[in-house]
Amino acid sequence: MAQQGHVASQAPRAQSVQLGQKAWAWIGVTPFFIFALMFLIIPTLYLVVGAFQDVEGHFTLANIAQLFTQASIRSAYWISIKVSVASALVGALLGFALAYAAVIGGLPQWIRPTLMTFSGVASNFAGLPLAFAFLATLGRTGILTTVLITYFDFNIYSTGFNLLSFWGLTLTYLYFQIPLMVLIITPALDGLKREWREASAILGASYWEYWRYVALPILWPAILGTTLLLFANSFGAIATAYALTGSSLNIVTILLYAQIRGDVLHDQNLGYALALGMILITGISNGAYIWLRARSDRWQR
Amino acid sequence: MAFLDITDVRKNYGPQTVVHKFDLDVERGEFISFLGPSGCGKTTTLRMVAGFEVPTAGAIRIDGKDITRLRPNQRNVGMVFQSYALFPNMTVADNVAFGLKIARKPATEIAGRVAEMLKIIKLPHLGERFPYQLSGGQQQRVALARALAISPKVLLLDEPLSALDAKIRVSLREEIRSLQRSLGITTIYVTHDQEEALSMSDRIVVMNEGRVEQIGTPFEIYNNPRTRFVASFVGTLNLLKGKVVDPVAGKIVIDGQEVFSSKRIGHLQAGEACAAALRPEAATLHQTELQEAAKIASSFARESGPRNRMVGTIEEVSFLGSVVRIRVRFQENAISLDTFNNPNATPPARGAQVTVTFGREDLLVLEGAEG
Amino acid sequence: MNQQKIGSWIAIIVGMLYFIVPLIGTFEFSLRMRRGEYSFDAYRVVFGDPNFQATFGYSTLMAVLTILVGVLIVVPTSYWIQLRLPKLRPLVEFITLMPLVIPAIVIVFGYLRLYNSSSILPLTATARSTDLLLVFSYVTLALPYLYRAVDTGMRAIDVRVLTEAAENLGASWPTILFKVILPNVRVAILSGAFLTFATVIGEFTMASLLNRPAFGPYLQLMGANRAYEPSALAVIAFLVTWACMGLINVVGRGKQIKAAP
Numbered sequence: 001m002a003q004q005g006h007v008a009s010q011a012p013r014a015q016s017v018q019l020g021q022k023a024w025a026w027i028g029v030t031p032f033f034i035f036a037l038m039f040l041i042i043p044t045l046y047l048v049v050g051a052f053q054d055v056e057g058h059f060t061l062a063n064i065a066q067l068f069t070q071a072s073i074r075s076a077y078w079i080s081i082k083v084s085v086a087s088a089l090v091g092a093l094l095g096f097a098l099a100y101a102a103v104i105g106g107l108p109q110w111i112r113p114t115l116m117t118f119s120g121v122a123s124n125f126a127g128l129p130l131a132f133a134f135l136a137t138l139g140r141t142g143i144l145t146t147v148l149i150t151y152f153d154f155n156i157y158s159t160g161f162n163l164l165s166f167w168g169l170t171l172t173y174l175y176f177q178i179p180l181m182v183l184i185i186t187p188a189l190d191g192l193k194r195e196w197r198e199a200s201a202i203l204g205a206s207y208w209e210y211w212r213y214v215a216l217p218i219l220w221p222a223i224l225g226t227t228l229l230l231f232a233n234s235f236g237a238i239a240t241a242y243a244l245t246g247s248s249l250n251i252v253t254i255l256l257y258a259q260i261r262g263d264v265l266h267d268q269n270l271g272y273a274l275a276l277g278m279i280l281i282t283g284i285s286n287g288a289y290i291w292l293r294a295r296s297d298r299w300q301r
Numbered sequence: 302m303a304f305l306d307i308t309d310v311r312k313n314y315g316p317q318t319v320v321h322k323f324d325l326d327v328e329r330g331e332f333i334s335f336l337g338p339s340g341c342g343k344t345t346t347l348r349m350v351a352g353f354e355v356p357t358a359g360a361i362r363i364d365g366k367d368i369t370r371l372r373p374n375q376r377n378v379g380m381v382f383q384s385y386a387l388f389p390n391m392t393v394a395d396n397v398a399f400g401l402k403i404a405r406k407p408a409t410e411i412a413g414r415v416a417e418m419l420k421i422i423k424l425p426h427l428g429e430r431f432p433y434q435l436s437g438g439q440q441q442r443v444a445l446a447r448a449l450a451i452s453p454k455v456l457l458l459d460e461p462l463s464a465l466d467a468k469i470r471v472s473l474r475e476e477i478r479s480l481q482r483s484l485g486i487t488t489i490y491v492t493h494d495q496e497e498a499l500s501m502s503d504r505i506v507v508m509n510e511g512r513v514e515q516i517g518t519p520f521e522i523y524n525n526p527r528t529r530f531v532a533s534f535v536g537t538l539n540l541l542k543g544k545v546v547d548p549v550a551g552k553i554v555i556d557g558q559e560v561f562s563s564k565r566i567g568h569l570q571a572g573e574a575c576a577a578a579l580r581p582e583a584a585t586l587h588q589t590e591l592q593e594a595a596k597i598a599s600s601f602a603r604e605s606g607p608r609n610r611m612v613g614t615i616e617e618v619s620f621l622g623s624v625v626r627i628r629v630r631f632q633e634n635a636i637s638l639d640t641f642n643n644p645n646a647t648p649p650a651r652g653a654q655v656t657v658t659f660g661r662e663d664l665l666v667l668e669g670a671e672g
Numbered sequence: 673m674n675q676q677k678i679g680s681w682i683a684i685i686v687g688m689l690y691f692i693v694p695l696i697g698t699f700e701f702s703l704r705m706r707r708g709e710y711s712f713d714a715y716r717v718v719f720g721d722p723n724f725q726a727t728f729g730y731s732t733l734m735a736v737l738t739i740l741v742g743v744l745i746v747v748p749t750s751y752w753i754q755l756r757l758p759k760l761r762p763l764v765e766f767i768t769l770m771p772l773v774i775p776a777i778v779i780v781f782g783y784l785r786l787y788n789s790s791s792i793l794p795l796t797a798t799a800r801s802t803d804l805l806l807v808f809s810y811v812t813l814a815l816p817y818l819y820r821a822v823d824t825g826m827r828a829i830d831v832r833v834l835t836e837a838a839e840n841l842g843a844s845w846p847t848i849l850f851k852v853i854l855p856n857v858r859v860a861i862l863s864g865a866f867l868t869f870a871t872v873i874g875e876f877t878m879a880s881l882l883n884r885p886a887f888g889p890y891l892q893l894m895g896a897n898r899a900y901e902p903s904a905l906a907v908i909a910f911l912v913t914w915a916c917m918g919l920i921n922v923v924g925r926g927k928q929i930k931a932a933p
Binding site for chain 1: 676677679680681683684687690691693694695696697698700701702744745746748749751752753755756757760764767769770771772773774775776777778779780781782783784785786808809811812845867870871874875876877881888891892895902903905906909910913914916917921
């Protein structure tokens with residue numbers, strides 16, 4: 001019947017419209033996934049797989065082993081870890097102090113937005129310009145160095161300080177580590193409800209007891225997590241170090257840079273292993289950060 | 302001397318006075334409510350007793366000791382907050398134990414006390430749960446246990462039920478009251494809900510815009526409101542606009558009908574406009590002649606002296622279950638009155654002409670013409 | 673409480689000193705080019721340097737291309753995830769987090785091995801194709817922030833309702849995307865764009881390893897060979913960063929997001 005035929009032709013059309021809609025969606029997201037595959041996933045996998053191969057392409061763990069046995073590589077990782085730990089710990093501590101001062105410290109209202117804006121800018125001011133800035137300030141002919149010599153008769157370089165060194169690099173890294181800590185920990189400090197402070201007080205606790213038993217336990221996942229984030233951030237940095245300490249401080253990123261440029265290790269697969277080591281370290285730190293963030297969010301409902 | 306003495310307390314924030322002269326003597330074991338709208342100063346006064354705000358003037362004494370300048374952690378008062386304020390990183394047991402731990406009590410004593418408190422609030426098996434796993438009502442009970450665990454001298458509650466559902470509010474307030482009675486602890490309860498204040502308190506302090514309007518028992522506050530604010534804030538009230546006829550005799554005219562008030566209005570002038578107030582339950586409805594009043598009298602009908610009567614028309618009849626609310630219109634004015642549901646009598650119909658009677662002492666004349 | 677206030681003030685003042693002194697120092701140093709007096713000679717030299725103009729222009733172009741490609745990839749993805757494929761969200765978010773986890777140097781290392789002259793897709797063969805590779809690497813670098821900014825903006829508007837209303841009125845998909853959705857997430861896109869610009873302009877690692885004449889390698893060259901020009905360049909770079917962040921604030925609710933050094 002005409003009616004039946006009409007009904008019958010309706011159903012498939014409705015279906016094809018449905019399929020059409022979902023299909024469009026899949027088509028719509030395809031560029032993203034193609035991009036991700038080509039420029040993120042496959043290159044990384046290529047390196048990871050290559051780390052476990054030898055020159056002929058056979059599976060081997062020798063490259064990984066060499067990361068630990070070869071002195072230059074071992075020391076490179078060690079220095080990187082030391083710089084990252086130092087800048088992460090100091091950055092976390094000082095960043096926390098600044099955030100605390102701005103949020104809880106009882107200062108005028110305008111301090112906090114100023115600090116946040118400045119932190120936003122400073123956390124992006126990294127790389128080569130940052131190195132130049134610190135050279136101009138604390139280098140041998142830098143302004144602060146000269147001011148201290150001229151007006152205070154104090155030559156910081158005579159104390160053994162050198163900007164082009166482990167501590168100099170750490171000090172420079174703090175310029176973006178501290179703001180990063182401030183930006184991330186300030187919302188966490190906001191989450192400390194005033195009533196918790198008051199409840200603890202009315203139950204007899206002093207200010208320190210409040211911090212020890214209530215505030216710090218609530219905050220520690222965020223603090224620890226952000227410290228790990230700072231660690232990973234520092235570990236993967238290269239531009240600043242390149243301009244500041246160059247090849248005098250042999251950190252992993254500089255070593256990898258030299259390897260990519262000129263195959264200083266004389267072994268491509270060892271280079272891949274180097275990269276794999278980096279991925280693991282930053283991956284684990286960032287993963288821990290994300291996990292800790294999720295945990296602390298759960299408490300602050 | 303009273304157990305809790307609040308004398309001449311005042312609080313200013315710069316030029317703004319938030320609490321004017323506040324005086325209150327609380328007996329040991331008494332349950333006092335601070336009742337009023339938002340911003341009336343009730344919470345500020347409570348926080349001054351707790352120690353979170355320092356009075357600009359005046360003194361606060363507990364059990365003879367002047368605590369006005371003491372820090373909150375030195376006062377040994379307990380406080381329950383509107384938002385529960387349980388420590389999210391601690392279990393229920395640890396929350397309750399917190400005050401005792403700070404006081405460095407031995408562990409066995411702490412454990413025993415915590416178990417006792419959990420039993421009192423009827424949550425003995427939730428000791429190891431975390432606050433985010435509990436419902437609102439449960440959290441508030443834990444907050445109560447935490448405040449009481451340290452055996453405080455005074456218990457302060459800052460709108461503790463405002464954040465909860467209506468049903469839980471009712472059951473929890475009964476629990477709080479019975480707990481307070483059995484422990485005999487002096488309590489101050491801040492609320493904007495007059496039903497809560499009326500049902501729970503020994504005495505109520507009604508506040509408005511930083512001032513104490515009246516202090517009295519629930520019965521006193523409700524039946525003998527001293528100011529127009531108290532009258533309108535506590536309970537529902539019919540407001541009528543009238544004019545004074547004879548201030549000495551207490552006669553006023555409302556919509557052309559003369560009525561008498563036994564409350565003193567000698568300070569008003571004849572011809573002056575005035576507002577009168579009448580509680581819904583004080584009025585009685587008579588559908589037919591006045592002589593038949595006895596048949597349909599409400600439970601609380603008063604027999605003392607000649608009653609006022611006004612004639613009007615029924616505008617609206619609302620059947621609310623056990624109560625029937627009837628609105629009677631005169632001319633410009635209308636009053637709502639409540640009668641109990643009588644399954645044997647038909648409710649009156651809209652448009653029917655009726656007579657409303659009420660006692661002379663039930664008509665309160667308030668200052669000012671506006672409603 | 674007073675103790676606390678004093679401590680807080682000390683912390684803030686010390687912090688501000690630490691952040692401001694290097695900026696002052698750099699600026700002062702940059703003025704020292706002419707012996708004996710302050711002058712803007714260093715800046716004159718820099719601005720007059722054809723290399724500066726060329727590399728800055730190149731990096732600006734790269735930044736603009738990165739923003740275009742990035743937006744073209746990110747906006748439809750966020751849109752379709754929101755509208756029809758919510759189950760894919762965790763996967764997409766994980767992918768956008770990867771560039772934060774994997775350092776830039778590792779990523780570009782992968783490109784060099786995978787797309788060199790002897791591979792299937794020899795992107796490093798010619799200058800133009802390497803430029804393309806550089807754009808893609810910058811997109812990868814900017815992906816986390818770009819996606820986060822656009823996605824937040826997308827979530828703030830009710831994509832479903834807008835789409836259905838537009839469909840009801842007879843619009844086709846491209847029209848919906850460009851005339852309805854895009855204008856509404858414009859603020860979010862602009863925020864992401866400014867952040868991307870700031871990131872790309874000073875980027876060194878990828879440009880250097882891919883041997884492209886970008887601003888980053890130019891900075892490094894100046895740093896190695898000159899004394900005063902690097903400080904002037906640092907001041908310029910800082911001002912550019914500040915301008916980008918400022919524009920984000922001006923444009924609307926720009927979220928403060930971190931960037932890798």
